[in-house]
Amino acid sequence: MASISANGTGQDPVSLFEGHRRQMIRDRMVVNITLLALFLAFLAWSVWISRFTPERLAAGLPRIFEYFGSVMPSLQWDVLFESRNEAGRFPPGSVGFWYNDFWKYLTLIWETILMALTATLIATGLAVILSFLAARNTTPAPWVGVAARRFLEFCRGVPEILFALILVFAVGIGPLAGVIAIVIHATGALGKLFSEVVENASMRPVDGIKAVGGDWFEQMRYGILPQVLPNYTSYALWRFEINVRASAVVGFVGAGGIGAELSHVISFFSDDRVTAVLLLIVLTVTAIDLLSERLRHALIGKEALK
Amino acid sequence: MLEFKGLTKQFNSTVAVKPATFTIPDGQMVGIIGRSGAGKSTLLRMINRLNEPSAGQMLFQGREITALKGRDLREWRNECAMVFQQFNLVGRLNVITNVMSGRLFHHGFLSSMAGVFSEKERAFAIRALDRLGMAHTALQQTDTLSGGQMQRVAIARALVQEPRIMLADEPIASLDPLNAKVVMDALRAINQQDGLTVVCNLHTLDTARQYCDRIIGMQDGVIVFDGTPKELTDKAAREIYGAEAEEAFSEALTSTALRPGAVAPAASEARVVN
Amino acid sequence: MNTLAFAAITEADISAVRKRHPKAFGNPLVTALKLGSWAFIIVYLAWSLHLFEVGKLFNASDRAWQLISRMLVWRDMETWQYANIYRGIAQTIAMAFLGTLLGTIFALMLAFFAARNTMPGGVIRHAVRRLLDVFRGIDSVVWGLVFVRAVGLGPLAGVLAIWVSDMGNLAKLYSEAIENIDRKQVEGVRATGADTSRIIRYGYLPQILPVFISLSLYSFESSTRSATILGLVGAGGIGMIIIERFRAGLFDQVAFVVLNVLVVIAVIDWGSGLIRKRFIGERGH
Numbered sequence: 001m002a003s004i005s006a007n008g009t010g011q012d013p014v015s016l017f018e019g020h021r022r023q024m025i026r027d028r029m030v031v032n033i034t035l036l037a038l039f040l041a042f043l044a045w046s047v048w049i050s051r052f053t054p055e056r057l058a059a060g061l062p063r064i065f066e067y068f069g070s071v072m073p074s075l076q077w078d079v080l081f082e083s084r085n086e087a088g089r090f091p092p093g094s095v096g097f098w099y100n101d102f103w104k105y106l107t108l109i110w111e112t113i114l115m116a117l118t119a120t121l122i123a124t125g126l127a128v129i130l131s132f133l134a135a136r137n138t139t140p141a142p143w144v145g146v147a148a149r150r151f152l153e154f155c156r157g158v159p160e161i162l163f164a165l166i167l168v169f170a171v172g173i174g175p176l177a178g179v180i181a182i183v184i185h186a187t188g189a190l191g192k193l194f195s196e197v198v199e200n201a202s203m204r205p206v207d208g209i210k211a212v213g214g215d216w217f218e219q220m221r222y223g224i225l226p227q228v229l230p231n232y233t234s235y236a237l238w239r240f241e242i243n244v245r246a247s248a249v250v251g252f253v254g255a256g257g258i259g260a261e262l263s264h265v266i267s268f269f270s271d272d273r274v275t276a277v278l279l280l281i282v283l284t285v286t287a288i289d290l291l292s293e294r295l296r297h298a299l300i301g302k303e304a305l306k
Numbered sequence: 307m308l309e310f311k312g313l314t315k316q317f318n319s320t321v322a323v324k325p326a327t328f329t330i331p332d333g334q335m336v337g338i339i340g341r342s343g344a345g346k347s348t349l350l351r352m353i354n355r356l357n358e359p360s361a362g363q364m365l366f367q368g369r370e371i372t373a374l375k376g377r378d379l380r381e382w383r384n385e386c387a388m389v390f391q392q393f394n395l396v397g398r399l400n401v402i403t404n405v406m407s408g409r410l411f412h413h414g415f416l417s418s419m420a421g422v423f424s425e426k427e428r429a430f431a432i433r434a435l436d437r438l439g440m441a442h443t444a445l446q447q448t449d450t451l452s453g454g455q456m457q458r459v460a461i462a463r464a465l466v467q468e469p470r471i472m473l474a475d476e477p478i479a480s481l482d483p484l485n486a487k488v489v490m491d492a493l494r495a496i497n498q499q500d501g502l503t504v505v506c507n508l509h510t511l512d513t514a515r516q517y518c519d520r521i522i523g524m525q526d527g528v529i530v531f532d533g534t535p536k537e538l539t540d541k542a543a544r545e546i547y548g549a550e551a552e553e554a555f556s557e558a559l560t561s562t563a564l565r566p567g568a569v570a571p572a573a574s575e576a577r578v579v580n
Numbered sequence: 581m582n583t584l585a586f587a588a589i590t591e592a593d594i595s596a597v598r599k600r601h602p603k604a605f606g607n608p609l610v611t612a613l614k615l616g617s618w619a620f621i622i623v624y625l626a627w628s629l630h631l632f633e634v635g636k637l638f639n640a641s642d643r644a645w646q647l648i649s650r651m652l653v654w655r656d657m658e659t660w661q662y663a664n665i666y667r668g669i670a671q672t673i674a675m676a677f678l679g680t681l682l683g684t685i686f687a688l689m690l691a692f693f694a695a696r697n698t699m700p701g702g703v704i705r706h707a708v709r710r711l712l713d714v715f716r717g718i719d720s721v722v723w724g725l726v727f728v729r730a731v732g733l734g735p736l737a738g739v740l741a742i743w744v745s746d747m748g749n750l751a752k753l754y755s756e757a758i759e760n761i762d763r764k765q766v767e768g769v770r771a772t773g774a775d776t777s778r779i780i781r782y783g784y785l786p787q788i789l790p791v792f793i794s795l796s797l798y799s800f801e802s803s804t805r806s807a808t809i810l811g812l813v814g815a816g817g818i819g820m821i822i823i824e825r826f827r828a829g830l831f832d833q834v835a836f837v838v839l840n841v842l843v844v845i846a847v848i849d850w851g852s853g854l855i856r857k858r859f860i861g862e863r864g865h
Contacts, residue, residue: 043681046674049667050735050816060731064740067730118628121621157842159809161721165826170647171640175632208394208460211354212467213384213411218418222407226398249719252813256632263813266725274726282717402604409586426589428605429597433584444604468586 073098073272098272105261105277109284111175112257115250116243119179123186123243124236130187131194132220138198138206140216152195155188160246164255175256182246186239193235194228201227234299237292244288248281307331308353308471308503312362313372315348315527322348324527325362335497335504337518339511341547345527346507350475353505354383366471384411387464389493391476393456397449401440401459404448405431408466427466434462438492454485461492472496474506478513490517511543651835660833665821668837669844672817675735675810676803679742684796686747691754698758708751715748720806724815735816742803742810750799757791758784793859797852804848808841 047053081095090096099105130148132138139145163181171177206223214222251259258281265273312325323345330336338346351357353364355371364371366382374382387408395404406423409430417423423431435441438458443451448459457477464472474493478486494517497504508514514521515535523531523538523546531542598605692698693708720741727737766783774782811819818841825833 042677046677049670050674050678050739052674052678052736052739056736060736060740064727064730067726114628114631118625118632121625154842157845158838159805161809161812162822162838165812165823166647169826170644171636174636176634176636179629179632180637204390204392204394205396207356208390208396208463209407209410210356211383211388211390211394212408212463213380213382214407214418215380217415218410218413221419221421222396222399222410226396229398245717245719249721252721252725262722263725266722266729270729278718278722281722282714285717286713425594425598425605426586429594430584430586430589432597432601432604433589433593437584441601444601465584466586 067270070270071272071274073275099276101273101276105258105280108258108261109280112247112251112259113244113284113288115175115179115247115257116182116240119182119186119247120236120240120243122179123183123190123239124232126183126187127190127194128232130191131198132224134191135195135198137201137203138220138224148191149195152188152191155184156192157188158185160185161250161253164250165253168254173254173256178247178250178255178257178259181250181255182243185246186243189242190235190239194232197228197231197235198224230299234296237296237299241285241289241292244285248285307367308505309365310362311364313349313352313359313364314361315345315352315357316360321527323352326529328522328529328532330503330505332503333497333501335494335517335519336506336522337514337520338505338507338522338524339509339514339543339546340524342509344524346524347475348527349524350388350473350505350507353471353473354386354388355379356388380411384467385469386471386473387467387469389457389460389464389472389474389477391479393453393460395448395456395460395463397447399448400445401435401448401451402428402431402444404459405435405444405462405466408463411467431462431466434465435459437465438462452485453481454488457481457485457489458492461489461496465496469502471503471505474504476507476509479509486513493517511538511547647831650829650831652832654832654836660836665818665837665840668811668818668821669840671735672807672811672819672841673804673844673848675738675817676742676800676807678739679807680746680796680800680803682739682743683746683750683799684792686743687750687754688792690747690751691758694751694755695758697761712748712751715744716752717748718745720745720803721809721813724810725813728814733814733816738807738810738815738817741815742807745806746799746803750795753795754788754792757788757795761787790859794856797856801845801849801852804845808845 075095075098083090083096090100130152133140133144134148134152136145139148160181163184164178167177167180171180201224203223205227206219209219209223247257247259248262249259251257251261252263254260258277262277262281265277308330310326310328312327313323314321314325315323326349338349340346348357352359353371355374359372362372366386371382396407399407403421403423406427409423409427410418432441432444435444438461440455440458440462443455443459448456451459472493477493478489481489490513493504493506496502506514506518508518515538518535521531521533521535521538522529523542525546525548531538531546690708690712694705694712696705699705699708723741723744724737727740731737731740761784765787766779769779769783807817807819808822809819811817811821812823814820818837822834822837825837
């Protein structure tokens with residue numbers, strides 16, 4: 001056969017292949033064993049530094065179950081949907097008893113959603129402008145692009161709740177601090193995603209608008225914006241889902257929404273009020289996720305048809 | 307009159323356009339030919355300063371174009387419209403908005419950001435589209451059109467700029483012969499009826515011979531030929547095209563159907579294109 | 581062809597064009613709808629900002645400037661107890677790592693119960709999915725607070741919080757990966773006469789393993805971020821140091837710690853990117 005003489009060594013192709021294969025397996029073994037050793041060392045170090053020892057876990061686990069047992073509502077079928085009795089109180093074991101503060105929670109959930117919505121709208125507006133400044137292909141000057149990218153990195157690097165902590169100190173307790181905190185973080189996150197979309201957009205329409213004598217703003221408005229708008233909308237909706245979660249948490253440091261109540265309930269009571277608030281939050285978050293997912297799919301579906 | 311005085315373009319170490327000195331009188335239709343990479347596109351894009359010249363001067367009616375900045379530069383770009391090989395329209399906007407974008411220079415910041423166009427502008431845009439037989443597509447989304455239709459929309463956009471010069475960068479390179487003819491006829495008509503100067507980059511020799519008053523041949527950034535189509539002998543053409551000569555000549559063979567004025571563009575309508 | 585000039589367009593021309601192309605002059609309904617939705621957004625923003633007492637922003641300038649200046653001017657740097665800070669950062673990384681690891685292990689099991697093609701039984705699948713919704717729907721900070729209440733202050737609560745929320749996230753993503761596998765490859769392996777264990781080993785694993793590893797690494801990155809703030813509610817790590825020093829008014833130290841955390845997170849993102857590349861090649865997920 002030609003191939004035997006062609007390789008010049010006189011070996012047959014099967015043993016050559018086997019030799020290569022053994023060598024490859026050996027090489028990969030060395031790398032894999034090193035990675036495994038690193039992984040185990042990292043694991044041991046983690047266990048040591050966070051004092052996550054089996055006996056601590058063993059001591060902790062029963063307490064977790066005990067705690068979750070104490071915060072579960074005690075519902076009884078026979079009185080589950082009972083309304084207020086003559087004394088104006090719900091009987092113990094009914095949903096009404098469990099959700100005694102229902103309207104208070106609902107007001108706070110409403111505030112939480114409004115906070116997320118306002119923050120998403122403002123952050124989207126800011127991110128649109130910043131994304132054109134930050135994208136490498138549309139930035140008016142290289143130093144503006146670098147400055148905008150660093151600024152966005154800082155904004156999304158610091159978590160909302162940390163901004164909230166600082167802002168509560170600056171502007172006082174209340175939802176305003178939370179909204180601003182979420183605006184800053186979401187602007188950073190959206191600005192990065194948006195500028196990546198812009199970097200993938202076609203520059204031909206921009207050339208076209210430039211050639212008719214349009215300035216930078218007109219080049220962005222007519223050349224880029226129509227191309228990226230569907231993606232922007234989809235990202236903004238997705239960010240809204242995340243912001244709802246965030247605005248439920250910024251209240252922990254006093255920045256408005258349901259968080260303050262949740263933190264209060266968890267820290268001072270260990271009864272069914274904890275599950276009452278948590279359940280409401282989970283339902284809200286899930287409902288908004290579903291709604292926004294529908295909208296996004298409708299948007300993308302419409303795009304796919306075109 | 308457009309005067310070039312040693313206009314040069316250098317990209318890092320390579321010189322794309324070596325010092326070019328020539329004059330284009332008003333109302334002339336000029337075809338620039340040469341193989342790909344000869345610097346045709348760079349030369350054309352230097353006229354409306356989409357590419358910045360590295361050295362030299364360019365004057366229009368005695369005004370120094372190469373020194374313009376900011377609003378003056380944009381005013382100049384508005385005065386010399388450009389048609390691109392890939393049309394460079396905004397695909398996701400409708401046709402009429404694309405055409406009206408040709409008037410953006412006359413808009414203030416707020417009205418252009420809000421996308422508000424006057425009725426007069428709408429009527430003007432429709433008239434321009436009608437002239438190219440495209441008025442019926444006015445409300446379609448632009449990226450649903452065929453290449454030939456898009457190029458006619460692009461010419462309509464250039465027309466609403468009310469330019470004094472029309473630049474066309476390989477306007478027919480992405481089109482089939484029939485649409486290429488429609489587009490070239492339209493450019494010729496604009497040149498003859500409106501008296502506009504048209505400067506057009508062309509890859510195929512035949513088209514340049516048939517449509518242009520004057521042909522400029524470029525090779526490796528140097529203008530090697532400047533004269534009337536008659537003066538351009540086959541020998542001279544072969545020299546300009548070099549290795550690509552066979553291609554340019556064979557394309558010329560296939561595009562013999564392209565004869566100016568055989569069909570009036572307004573009437574051609576070109577429903578065939580879809 | 582007729583030449584035309586913009587200045588020469590008269591009212592009569594406009595109405596003539598309008599007669600032939602009435603729709604080109606914009607649909608009043610669409611225009612009204614556009615204007616209306618913009619007006620709605622602006623009114624909503626004004627109303628909601630009023631509700632959130634936006635005026636406080638303008639009264640706060642003194643405090644804000646004071647805060648910013650104290651963050652930027654670093655004083656008494658030799659007394660900052662650096663060992664404490666870096667131990668906190670180390671603890672944060674360790675918490676994120678352990679939490680993600682435990683979350684991954686449990687998510688592997690749950691994912692097969694939540695995927696449509698491996699768990700045809702609708703009742704169990706839906707029950708598992710709703711449970712995952714609860715794990716995911718509650719932010720890890722909330723879980724942190726709950727576990728601090730249950731097992732006390734310290735990193736144990738943090739690990740548990742990350743474990744639970746990562747388990748929810750990863751199990752959902754894993755189950756989607758399992759549902760999206762290419763049936764043809766599995767059938768190809770089955771066609772060779774392989775038994776069930778071999779079908780899983782050669783049909784399923786090569787497809788889902790790179791995705792799983794990549795998802796877990798992403799999850800580790802995001803857990804590092806959430807681990808930094810778990811300390812704000814007492815669940816161990818650098819967050820506890822941040823909030824202690826913030827409460828004590830040591831804003832310069834807070835700024836220093838936050839900067840350090842940002843650098844560490846950037847390094848972790850970079851490192852995990854390298855590992856991802858090794859396991860799944862350049863194509864990414």
